[in-house]
Amino acid sequence: MIFALSVFCLLLSCKKEDQNKNGSPLNDSLVRLVESDLRPAYHFTPMAHWMNDPNGLVYYKGEYHLFYQYNPNGNTWGPMNWGHAISTDMFNWQDLAIALSPDNLGTIFSGSAVVDAANTSGFKSGEEDPLLAIFTHAGNQQSQSIAYSNDKGRSWTKYEKNPVLLNPGIADFRDPKVFWFADQNKWIMALAKGNVIGFYSSPDLKNWTFESDFGLNYGAHGGVWECPDLFQILVEGTSLKKWVLLVSINPGGPNGGSATQYFIGNFDGKTFTADTNETNWVDYGTDNYAGVTYNNIPSTDGRRIAIGWMSNWNYAGVVPTTTWRSTMTVPRVISLVQNGQNFNLRFNPVDELKKYYSQTDTVVQQTKNSVEIINSSIIKSGSYDLSLSADFSQTDSLQLTFGSSAEKMSILFDKKNGKVSVDRSNSGSVYFNSSFKQLIICPAFTLRTDQKVDIRMLVDKTSVELFWNKGEKVMTALFFPIFQYNFLKVKGSGSMPVINNFCLTGLTKSLYR
């Protein structure tokens, strides 16, 4: 494992310079980037070649496992394998050998992994609890299969009697998410079946019984349903538990292409019942898909942690990196919050990220309505965590811009129109796909009574992950600069002070292996 240590950080200065009409400094000298400059510093990327969905997220004995859809032979989607990495903190990853490769039953599509602590499967052969992977074999038909490991996930054996769940004649029949349902002493599988999610149960992970389907008249149906996840979660601050069903959909997302919706309701071991049939989106950005959560996080920790694939099927195969293609989102903690009769999920980066903070710069804004940072080594590194709080009783909008004199990303919190938008039309390489330039909009920017909005923005070379109101809404978007970005500006409308608690923290130590 090699850590490329970043250049040390210079102190920031907030000097004023002449502006061009895009609001960026005129007198910067443009630095052209090469492909390796686009490699994220603190997000997971494969060492080489193509990656899509996260698979088999499971925690066992201090190790977070991340399997992923992987084509080891090329930089576009191809015959799928399960790539594999482990980490003790979900940021510093160690690559392991490919866990599952195609065989005569087909290639290896998405799925999940569990710890079979009670050895219900009978696969245990040594001291360790067996880990089981439950995945889709994609051959002539899609069917569900299992594989086991008795050495903490280091080596895997496919069950000789695969598949364990045959296809009943449905074209899209895939992406099993399995968990142990302790209340009823059985395994539950959530499975994508075209336009519904099917639930199955099993005593031993080998024999599966159909329980029910959910979703025909629920949520968004602009495309096929994929990559479900079902879990129970405590309502924050109460002892009430609810069930959450995540369902990815492609196409049909709120800004086109791929996205993930969620339902809140109840599950009785047989049937999932949603509280309402409205559509809730996990993320209003274009680039968070197929996100699922970790199994087996210890109850002493208690977090429900999700990782998504930070891309979109609209353009995933043509984004301008060639040695590797695709990145995972930052791991996010999911919480469930009750507002009156409604329940909503929140998503926030896991705190482990803070282990990798380097220099922090805090600008306390008192009299002006803007903060501007030029030529900061943190901004130039392209990898940072920005947080601030904005007082919308004093402004109609807040604009966050970062870029160079040639290119920029522009984010607008628009109180009047109740929208947040991400404009990447002039962010660098944008012409590889016609949809990439389109404005990305979250139409749900609502203010609390005090009109204060806390904003957190994670930037890592080619991605921005925007969280506001403590993760009430999220937007994740890719961008591909051609020139090094060197400024960041936050500005309210009018002349009143609106920005408080401004804090910019570098994440300049590259965790790329």
Ligand code: FRU
């Ligand atoms: C989602 C998906 C899954 C499938 C996998 C194939 O992105 O289409 O439904 O299992 O990718 O790579």
